Amino acid sequence: MDYFVDILLIALSASIINNFIFYYFVGCCPFVGVSKKVDMAFGMGCAVTFVMSIAAFLSWGITVFVLIPGAPVSTFIAGFFTTPEAAAQIDLTVLSYIVYIFAIASSVQFVEMYVRKFFPSLYRSFGVFLPLITTNCAILFACLMIMSHVAGVDNPKEVWDLGKAMTLALFGGIGFTIAIVIMSGIREELELCDVPKPFKGAAITLVIGGILAIAFMGFTGVDSGIKNALKPTPAVQEQSSEASRNTLTQYLADITCKGHNGEEILP
Amino acid sequence: MADQPTAMERFVQGILPENPVYRQLLGLCATLAVTNGMKSALTMAVCVAFVLVCANVVISLIRNLLTPHLRIVVFTLTIATFVTVADRVLAAYMFQMSKTLGPYIPLIIVNCIIICRCEVCASKQNVVIAAADALGQSIGFGLALASIAAIREILGTGMLMGFRVLPAFWPDWVIMVLPPGAFITLGLLLGLVNYIDFKREEARK
Numbered sequence: 001m002d003y004f005v006d007i008l009l010i011a012l013s014a015s016i017i018n019n020f021i022f023y024y025f026v027g028c029c030p031f032v033g034v035s036k037k038v039d040m041a042f043g044m045g046c047a048v049t050f051v052m053s054i055a056a057f058l059s060w061g062i063t064v065f066v067l068i069p070g071a072p073v074s075t076f077i078a079g080f081f082t083t084p085e086a087a088a089q090i091d092l093t094v095l096s097y098i099v100y101i102f103a104i105a106s107s108v109q110f111v112e113m114y115v116r117k118f119f120p121s122l123y124r125s126f127g128v129f130l131p132l133i134t135t136n137c138a139i140l141f142a143c144l145m146i147m148s149h150v151a152g153v154d155n156p157k158e159v160w161d162l163g164k165a166m167t168l169a170l171f172g173g174i175g176f177t178i179a180i181v182i183m184s185g186i187r188e189e190l191e192l193c194d195v196p197k198p199f200k201g202a203a204i205t206l207v208i209g210g211i212l213a214i215a216f217m218g219f220t221g222v223d224s225g226i227k228n229a230l231k232p233t234p235a236v237q238e239q240s241s242e243a244s245r246n247t248l249t250q251y252l253a254d255i256t257c258k259g260h261n262g263e264e265i266l267p
Numbered sequence: 268m269a270d271q272p273t274a275m276e277r278f279v280q281g282i283l284p285e286n287p288v289y290r291q292l293l294g295l296c297a298t299l300a301v302t303n304g305m306k307s308a309l310t311m312a313v314c315v316a317f318v319l320v321c322a323n324v325v326i327s328l329i330r331n332l333l334t335p336h337l338r339i340v341v342f343t344l345t346i347a348t349f350v351t352v353a354d355r356v357l358a359a360y361m362f363q364m365s366k367t368l369g370p371y372i373p374l375i376i377v378n379c380i381i382i383c384r385c386e387v388c389a390s391k392q393n394v395v396i397a398a399a400d401a402l403g404q405s406i407g408f409g410l411a412l413a414s415i416a417a418i419r420e421i422l423g424t425g426m427l428m429g430f431r432v433l434p435a436f437w438p439d440w441v442i443m444v445l446p447p448g449a450f451i452t453l454g455l456l457l458g459l460v461n462y463i464d465f466k467r468e469e470a471r472k
Contacts, residue, residue: 022446022447023446025295025299025300025446025449026296028295028296028299029292029293029295029296029379032292032295094351094355095351097347097350097351097354097373097376098347098348098351101343101347101376101377102340102344105339105340134339134343135377135379135382136377137296137377137378140373140374140376140377141370141374144373144374145370197461198458198459198461198462198465199454199458199461202292202454203454203455203458203461204454205454206450206451206453206454206457207450207451207454207455207458208454209454210447210448210449210454211447213446213447213450214442214447217445217447
């Protein structure tokens with residue numbers, strides 16, 4: 001039961017509350033560049049979701065089985081050269097960025113080959129955008145988030161398993177798709193409006209993105225609310241956190257710059 | 268080959284005329300994310316400068332060995348190596364800043380500025396021109412970050428790097444240091460830059 005609550009919280013948080021575009025700013029380049037037509041935007045969102053899921057699967061697998069200290073593959077190989085105790089402490093996480101980008105590049109390559117073979121019309125309509133997904137910040141960001149929840153936590157009980165990692169990737173992609181489709185719908189209407197000349201193109205898109213981000217800010221606190229409802233915490237903890245929120249500004253800064261588990265993302 | 272821009276021209280071009288953020292619209296993720304405060308913006312600018320210069324130099328040195336199909340992968344792996352170096356140095360010597368910047372330092376790997384510069388300039392020119400180009404672009408990037416961070420921090424907290432700039436009765440526009448403020452600030456500044464550009468073109472006519 002606890003596990004499903006965790007999955008629900010991760011899904012909600014990744015797709016709506018801490019939306020990849022409106023909260024974490026990753027994936028802004030396609031957001032500003034590709035969001036002119038709704039069907040293109042939806043196709044881009046689906047492609048990013050698909051690639052993100054594959055890349056998250058690969059990066060979770062490599063992190064858990066090769067990179068972190070005590071991982072099976074690294075311990076096995078190092079066991080030929082040193083004692084088993086020293087082999088269990090080999091920490092390869094310094095290679096994680098290189099490994100992740102390699103995994104992302106190869107998954108994009110595979111997706112491209114697959115789409116070219118089985119959906120040629122879709123491949124033609126994508127054009128140059130499919131290889132460009134390699135440099136999409138959102139995919140690497142999803143891998144980094146998974147790494148921080150696998151290699152960066154001290155308590156072994158809080159390490160994310162494959163289900164949570166795939167939930168983050170899938171719903172992060174769904175949130176990205178929601179954001180980019182909303183934006184493209186607005187931009188299609190915007191073509192009939194009288195936008196001032198200096199603002200045409202990217203500038204007005206960013207301003208509208210800011211207004212959408214304000215709208216999405218209304219969802220903050222939903223995950224802690226659901227968490228408190230489904231997993232009630234002792235009353236003592238509630239009182240101490242209430243007392244520190246004196247002013248509105250402090251309250252806003254308090255609740256909006258925190259990640260899923262209350263850790264600070266930005267100052 | 269005679270009318271290729273010289274090193275000095277490339278350096279100057281990168282600062283304002285071909286500014287990576289305001290003119291080429293690259294690297295928006297990093298720009299929006301770290302411009303909460305001036306300190307994080309300047310740290311990010313220095314990191315990007317380091318990675319850009321090193322990657323440009325290395326790619327320019329091996330430019331005759333690149334095959335067309337694999338060049339993007341080679342660029343990305345080179346950049347990933349230098350970003351790992353920058354990330355570990357930052358974590359070792361400025362731990363608090365490293366925690367604040369969080370996942371945005373590794374995201375320099377997929378920052379479009381660096382890959383674009385490698386593709387356009389470093390894989391075709393010699394080392395001196397590539398290095399000058401990288402320096403110009405990173406100064407331009409730093410200027411863009413500093414301008415956005417200054418506005419966001421002054422309007423959002425009334426202080427700039429610890430110094431009080433606005434009087435004490437200023438009601439802090441907290442929205443400016445939150446995500447929506449980033450989008451709106453960048454959009455408005457981009458509009459301003461476009462406006463200045465149009466006015467200059469009209470004056471030239």
